[in-house]
Amino acid sequence: MTVVEPIFAAQPDSEPEATTPFELSLPERTSSPLVFASPHSGRIYPDDLVAASALDALALRRSEDAFVDRFVMGAREHGVAAIACGVARAYVDVNRDPWELDPAMFEDALPAFARSQSARVAAGLGSIAKVVGEGQAIYRRKLRFSEAAGRIARVHAPYHQALRGLVEAAHEGFGRAVLIDWHSMPSAAVKAEQRRGRGRPDVVLGDRHGEACARGLTALVRREFEAMGYAVALNRPYAGGYTTQSYGRPAEGRHALQIELNRSLYLDEARLEPAAGFERLKADLDRLAVTLAAADWSAVLRG
Numbered sequence: 001m002t003v004v005e006p007i008f009a010a011q012p013d014s015e016p017e018a019t020t021p022f023e024l025s026l027p028e029r030t031s032s033p034l035v036f037a038s039p040h041s042g043r044i045y046p047d048d049l050v051a052a053s054a055l056d057a058l059a060l061r062r063s064e065d066a067f068v069d070r071f072v073m074g075a076r077e078h079g080v081a082a083i084a085c086g087v088a089r090a091y092v093d094v095n096r097d098p099w100e101l102d103p104a105m106f107e108d109a110l111p112a113f114a115r116s117q118s119a120r121v122a123a124g125l126g127s128i129a130k131v132v133g134e135g136q137a138i139y140r141r142k143l144r145f146s147e148a149a150g151r152i153a154r155v156h157a158p159y160h161q162a163l164r165g166l167v168e169a170a171h172e173g174f175g176r177a178v179l180i181d182w183h184s185m186p187s188a189a190v191k192a193e194q195r196r197g198r199g200r201p202d203v204v205l206g207d208r209h210g211e212a213c214a215r216g217l218t219a220l221v222r223r224e225f226e227a228m229g230y231a232v233a234l235n236r237p238y239a240g241g242y243t244t245q246s247y248g249r250p251a252e253g254r255h256a257l258q259i260e261l262n263r264s265l266y267l268d269e270a271r272l273e274p275a276a277g278f279e280r281l282k283a284d285l286d287r288l289a290v291t292l293a294a295a296d297w298s299a300v301l302r303g
Contacts, residue, residue, distance in 0.1 A: 008050055026081050035082070036080055039095045040064065040085070040183055041070075042091075049090065052141060055132065061090075062132040092151040093125070094155065101128055106148070107143070133186075176297060178217060185263060187262060201231050202265060207239075221288070
């Protein structure tokens with residue numbers, strides 16, 4: 001199996017339009033309202049991040065949803081449009097509000113609109129993360145607000161401009177849009193669920209407790225995963241992030257569902273390399289894509 005290596009020598013260009021921070025995978029003919037997205041699988045680690053970081057390369061990658069894009073981008077073969085952010089989550093997290101920033105990380109004062117007190121910021125996981133993995137601090141120094149603003153302009157804004165375009169094109173073409181936001185979760189999070197007595201989820205579906213999509217969508221995806229032998233949890237420990245919150249508008253015909261995959265199913269988490277289960281999971285997710293692409297969405301989204 002060919003392993004795609006992370007890139008640790010990318011210079012962030014001063015012009016936002018000079019570099020495309022995402023990859024699009026578009027079918028020759030779009031046959032369904034589905035859009036797949038992978039916001040956290042980016043493997044580009046720009047030089048300014050590496051220079052400012054106190055971590056080695058492997059530690060810096062601990063928050064990466066490694067190789068999830070390889071599950072997603074082939075969906076064009078089934079008529080499904082897909083997008084993957086190419087820049088690492090540790091640089092800027094496109095599944096956060098862009099101005100969800102921690103004032104304590106910066107040497108200068110933040111504008112009022114960028115001073116966040118969210119639970120994610122408190123955990124060190126704002127749009128510019130303070131920590132990776134199991135709480136390892138990323139930076140050896142404080143940042144400047146201009147650095148954060150540059151990352152948001154170069155990566156976050158164009159990613160969401162492209163994603164929004166895919167969602168609106170689906171809605172225009174089919175009268176509805178169905179966004180599936182793909183992620184992976186560390187096995188440590190799964191073990192924490194087991195300690196709480198909630199079982200061992202292979203897959204967690206996040207629909208923001210029914211607010212981000214029709215219940216019929218969640219039910220369909222859950223049923224398909226369970227038929228393939230996977231243990232599925234709903235909204236615990238992940239109910240959905242910025243993407244599902246921003247794009248999930250069921251009353252307007254825009255539905256969003258987050259899917260978290262247990263990394264132990266496919267990944268050697270110590271070395272961040274595909275493990276023995278990778279091909280099986282990929283084949284199962286391909287089957288799921290076929291099923292979703294062929295779904296009667298007028299019936300599914302009534303529920």
